[in-house]
Amino acid sequence: MSLRPTVDFLLNDWLGVESLNQRERFADHSRETFDAVLDTCERIAREKYAPFNRTVDTQEPHFDGERVVLPQATHDAQKAYAESGMLSAAQDYAIGGMQLPYTVEAAANAFFAMASVSIGSGMLTTGNANLLMAHGTEAQKRVFALNEFSGRWSGTMCLSEPQAGSSLSDVATRATPDGDDFMNDPLGPRFRLKGNKMWISAGEHELTENIIHLVLAKIPGADGKLPPGVKGISLFIVPKKLVDADAKLTGERNDVALAGLNHKCGWRGTTNTLLNFGEGKFPVRGGAGAVGYLVGQPGEGLRCMFHMMNEARIGVGMAATMLGMAGYHASLDYAKNRPQGRPVGPEGKDPSRPQSRIIEHADVKRMLLAQKSYCEGALALELYCARLVDEQHTGAPEAADEARLLLEVLTPIAKSWPSEWCLEANSLAIQVHGGYGYTRDFPVEQYWRDNRLNMIHEGTHGIQAMDLLGRKVLMENGRGLQLLAQRINATIERAMHVPDMAVHGNALGQALAQLGAATKAAWATGNPAEALANAVPYLQAFGHTVLAWIWLDVALAAQASPESAARTGRLGAMRFFFHYELPKIGAWLAVVSQRDPTCAALPEEAF
Known part of the structure; x- marks a missing residue:
C-alpha cells in the first residue's frame, strides 16, 4: 500500500495546490515539477530511510569518549536528504532554493517521516535557518543560515x-x-x-x-x-x-x-x-x-524563537501523523493476510468452514477505520496548515492576514491532535496484530514508542491547551476563532446541498455551537485559574471539531470524484469520525462549561 495516492488527492483534488503557480513566486512550477519533487523524496525515503528504521532503533547513538557514534545508515540518509535540496526547498533561487510552495515541501517531507522518523531529516536545521533569515543580520544569514540550507552545517x-x-x-x-x-x-x-x-x-x-x-x-x-x-x-x-x-x-x-x-x-x-x-x-x-x-x-529572544518553535510544532504534528500512518499501513497489510476465526452466521460459527482473514471481522474493521480516520484526517490538517503558510507569505494582504490568524489558532491543534490520536492509532495497530504486535518481530511496537514523544516535545499537551484556551481563542478579540467558524460554516453550507452530507453538516454545526458556548462559559467569571482548569478537555473537543470539519471538507471533494475504492474509503472514514468520534466532545465540553473544579481543587495530600 502506498501513501502517494492519498498525498496526490489531498494536494490536487482537495487543496488545488497547482493554483499556486499563478503567483509570481511559484510561476516556474507546474504539476510536473511538484510531482518530480514528490517522486524524488518518495524514492530517497524508500531506499535510504525505510530499510534502516529498525537499525537505528537497535543501534542507539553512543559516546566513545571523543565523539558520538551513529550508524552509517544515518550518515547516508542525511547526505541523501541534503543533496536532494529539501533543506532549502522553499528558499529563493538566489540562495540556491527551489521556491517551492511550503504545502509541497510539507507533503514531500511526509515520506521521510513515515519511512523513519527516528533517522530524522532537516526539521530543526531548516527551522533554525528560517529563523535566522527572519531575524538575523545579513552576515548571520550568509554565514550560518546559508550553510545550514546547503547541508554543510x-x-x-x-x-x-x-x-x-x-x-x-x-x-x-x-x-x-x-x-x-x-x-x-x-x-x-x-x-x-x-x-x-x-x-x-x-x-x-x-x-x-x-x-x-x-x-x-x-x-x-x-x-x-x-x-x-x-x-x-x-x-x-x-x-x-x-x-x-x-x-x-x-x-x-x-x-x-x-x-x-x-x-x-x-x-x-x-x-x-x-x-x-x-x-x-x-x-x-x-x-x-x-x-x-x-x-x-x-530581551526579544523568545519572540524570535517562536518563529522556529511554531514551525517545529507543525513538524511534530506531521511526524506524529506519519508514524500513525506507518502503523495503519502495517496493520492493514497484516489484517488482510492473517487468518483467524470464522464469521458468525445465523446459527453461530461453523468450525468446518475455513478460517477468515481478520479484516473480515467487524471489530478489526472498526480499529482500521479508526486509524484511517485519525491519520488521513491529521495529514489533511497538516497540509491545510501548510497551505495557510503559503497564503500568509504570498497571498493578497487581507487573505495573508487571515491566514496568519488562522494559523495562530490552529497551530496548537496541528501539534497536539495528531500527537494524541495518531498515537492511539499506533496502539490500535498493535491490537490488530494481537500478541505479535507486542513483539519486536513486527514494526508496530516501535512506531508506538517513537510516537509517544510527540505529546511531550515542542510544548506538552497541557501547554498547547493553555495556549489555545488562554491566548489563541482570545487574541484580537476572538477574531481568529471567528475566522475559523466562518470557514467551518462555509463547509457546512456546501454540505447541506449534498443529500448524503446534510446530516453530517448538521452535526458539525451543533458541535461548533457547543464549542462556542463552552468557550464563553469557561471565561464567564474572567478568572484564568477557573477557565484553564479543564484546558486539555477543551483542546480535545476543539481538535475533534476541527477534524470533523476537515473530514467533511475532504469528503465533499471525494464525493465529486469518480467511483473508486479510494472514494468509498474516504467517505467511510468521514462517516466513522462523525458517528464514533465527534459525539465525544459533549463529555469534554461539559467540564469546561461548568468550570469543574474536581482536578484543580483536590488537595495534594488526597493523592
Missing part, C-alpha cells in the same frame, strides 16, 4: 534547562558581553555564555561539519542579576566550532560540551543531549564561556 534549538523544563521564565543561562569591543564583531554582538541546556535533539554528532545552536539566555543587569520572567530572554547563535566572517572554520572548538546522552523510549536514531555551555572543557582564548552572537535585540 546542521542546527538545533536550545530552550529547556534541567532545573526549568518548559518554564522558560526560569532560564538561568547567562550571557555577558565579550570584551569592550563586543559590539564590533562582524557576526553580531559577541557574548560569553554559561549554563546548561537539556533535551537538545541532534545536539552532538558527526553528521555535519558544524552544529549551530540557537540558545536562549539572559543578559545580567548592572547589578549582576538576571532579569526576571520571559521578557529578559535573549537569543544567541552558539556554533560548536568557531567560524570567521567568511564561514570558514577557525580550527578552534567553542566551549560547548556534551554532558550526556538521554536514553529514550523511542526515536532512538536521533541523539538527545544535555549540553554544558562555558564549563571550561574547551576554553576559548580571550575569556571564559562559550562564544555566542546576539540575534535581534536584547
Whole structure:
C-alpha cells in the first residue's frame, strides 16, 4: 500500500495546490515539477530511510569518549536528504532554493517521516535557518543560515534547562558581553555564555561539519542579576566550532560540551543531549564561556524563537501523523493476510468452514477505520496548515492576514491532535496484530514508542491547551476563532446541498455551537485559574471539531470524484469520525462549561 495516492488527492483534488503557480513566486512550477519533487523524496525515503528504521532503533547513538557514534545508515540518509535540496526547498533561487510552495515541501517531507522518523531529516536545521533569515543580520544569514540550507552545517534549538523544563521564565543561562569591543564583531554582538541546556535533539554528532545552536539566555543587569520572567530572554547563535566572517572554520572548538546522552523510549536514531555551555572543557582564548552572537535585540529572544518553535510544532504534528500512518499501513497489510476465526452466521460459527482473514471481522474493521480516520484526517490538517503558510507569505494582504490568524489558532491543534490520536492509532495497530504486535518481530511496537514523544516535545499537551484556551481563542478579540467558524460554516453550507452530507453538516454545526458556548462559559467569571482548569478537555473537543470539519471538507471533494475504492474509503472514514468520534466532545465540553473544579481543587495530600 502506498501513501502517494492519498498525498496526490489531498494536494490536487482537495487543496488545488497547482493554483499556486499563478503567483509570481511559484510561476516556474507546474504539476510536473511538484510531482518530480514528490517522486524524488518518495524514492530517497524508500531506499535510504525505510530499510534502516529498525537499525537505528537497535543501534542507539553512543559516546566513545571523543565523539558520538551513529550508524552509517544515518550518515547516508542525511547526505541523501541534503543533496536532494529539501533543506532549502522553499528558499529563493538566489540562495540556491527551489521556491517551492511550503504545502509541497510539507507533503514531500511526509515520506521521510513515515519511512523513519527516528533517522530524522532537516526539521530543526531548516527551522533554525528560517529563523535566522527572519531575524538575523545579513552576515548571520550568509554565514550560518546559508550553510545550514546547503547541508554543510546542521542546527538545533536550545530552550529547556534541567532545573526549568518548559518554564522558560526560569532560564538561568547567562550571557555577558565579550570584551569592550563586543559590539564590533562582524557576526553580531559577541557574548560569553554559561549554563546548561537539556533535551537538545541532534545536539552532538558527526553528521555535519558544524552544529549551530540557537540558545536562549539572559543578559545580567548592572547589578549582576538576571532579569526576571520571559521578557529578559535573549537569543544567541552558539556554533560548536568557531567560524570567521567568511564561514570558514577557525580550527578552534567553542566551549560547548556534551554532558550526556538521554536514553529514550523511542526515536532512538536521533541523539538527545544535555549540553554544558562555558564549563571550561574547551576554553576559548580571550575569556571564559562559550562564544555566542546576539540575534535581534536584547530581551526579544523568545519572540524570535517562536518563529522556529511554531514551525517545529507543525513538524511534530506531521511526524506524529506519519508514524500513525506507518502503523495503519502495517496493520492493514497484516489484517488482510492473517487468518483467524470464522464469521458468525445465523446459527453461530461453523468450525468446518475455513478460517477468515481478520479484516473480515467487524471489530478489526472498526480499529482500521479508526486509524484511517485519525491519520488521513491529521495529514489533511497538516497540509491545510501548510497551505495557510503559503497564503500568509504570498497571498493578497487581507487573505495573508487571515491566514496568519488562522494559523495562530490552529497551530496548537496541528501539534497536539495528531500527537494524541495518531498515537492511539499506533496502539490500535498493535491490537490488530494481537500478541505479535507486542513483539519486536513486527514494526508496530516501535512506531508506538517513537510516537509517544510527540505529546511531550515542542510544548506538552497541557501547554498547547493553555495556549489555545488562554491566548489563541482570545487574541484580537476572538477574531481568529471567528475566522475559523466562518470557514467551518462555509463547509457546512456546501454540505447541506449534498443529500448524503446534510446530516453530517448538521452535526458539525451543533458541535461548533457547543464549542462556542463552552468557550464563553469557561471565561464567564474572567478568572484564568477557573477557565484553564479543564484546558486539555477543551483542546480535545476543539481538535475533534476541527477534524470533523476537515473530514467533511475532504469528503465533499471525494464525493465529486469518480467511483473508486479510494472514494468509498474516504467517505467511510468521514462517516466513522462523525458517528464514533465527534459525539465525544459533549463529555469534554461539559467540564469546561461548568468550570469543574474536581482536578484543580483536590488537595495534594488526597493523592
